[in-house]
Amino acid sequence: MNILLVEDDPAQADVAEKAIRQAGHAVHRVAHGQAAITYLEANEVDLVVLDWELPGVSGFEVLYWMRRNLGREPAVLFLTSRILEVDIVKALDAGADDYVIKPFRTKELVARMSALLRRTRRSEKIESAISVGPYVFDITQRSVFLRGETIVLTEKEFDVAAYFFGNVGRVVSKRLLAKLSWGRELDSTSRTIDTHIYRLRRKLALGPENGVRLTTVYTHGYRLDEVEVSKAEPPISVLAEPDDHVERSDQSEQGA
Structure with missing residues (x-):
């Protein structure tokens, strides 16, 4: 499966990228929202692991762009440090498929990714x-x-x-x-x-x-x-x- 990782924190991006590759998936990594949009315009992916807080174009803006231009696919797994109910509900209603609270645990990240990828294949x-x-x-x-x-x-x-x-x-x-x-x-x-x-x-x-x-x-x-x-x-x-x-x-x- 092809996965796009959008994360501007180098340390967390390194951990997530390593976990994704060890799970057997191909991964392309970018650090900015606009770079994510540019990549999605030219490439098909199965899942986007998307950080909420990004410089410039935020993860939320990327999510809105995806749902307006790409429909229900690809699936989106939000990475967020926000834990308030209003923020989580806002993300889910905007089109996120699931979320993981940062700092994330790699096993949980991979498990939630796998669940979303099974849904994508169906x-x-x-x-x-x-x-x-x-x-x-x-x-x-x-x-x-x-x-x-x-x-x-x-x-x-x-x-x-x-x-x-x-x-x-x-x-x-x-x-x-x-x-x-x-x-x-x-x-x-x-x-x-x-x-x-x-x-x-x-x-x-x-x-x-x-x-x-x-x-x-x-x-x-x-x-x-x-x-x-x-x-x-x-x-x-x-x-x-x-x-x-x-x-x-x-x-x-x-x-x-």
Whole structure:
């Protein structure tokens, strides 16, 4: 895989470049935002490891340029020393696929890169079907199957689930999920998204026994990852609907 590393700190760039090469990837390294744009205009890459704080053209400006001119690809892994929720959400909503807090650990950096590269290789996400492990989403018919068995989802549930499965390894913010399902942001105190996710976990049987895990990323949103199928128990197919006592707050916002 071809990776563009954009980092102006020589010491951190050296560490990141070495880790990327040891992981078996080709890497081109630049230290400025404008140099990154120039390189991307002439070359195809699979992943951009992008520092937020760059001289001249910032990493955030590079990200905006990429999404305006290159679309959803290549994937972008943000390197940032900013840890405030508002900054992280801003980056994810602008089109970053994931982030690593600086100073980074090389093993974490390589692991997150690998997850994004697996998603990049999955061409099904831009076609009429999405296939992840035992799950198949028929986008045209708006149907989902787990080992050939149909799972019945509402319209909103299908939209959210299809987005997760089409973006495996990417952190998806609650703000984006709200816009995806309701076309607008929800009140910060609303539990609608949490209830929605709870139902998807149950209906789709999202867990290691079926080769996936839907993880809550504290204060930011959720991320769906592929994992090794658990040998501890047999694969689970479709689970029953949540019990009636499940939280039903904001029902007027949920719809069907």
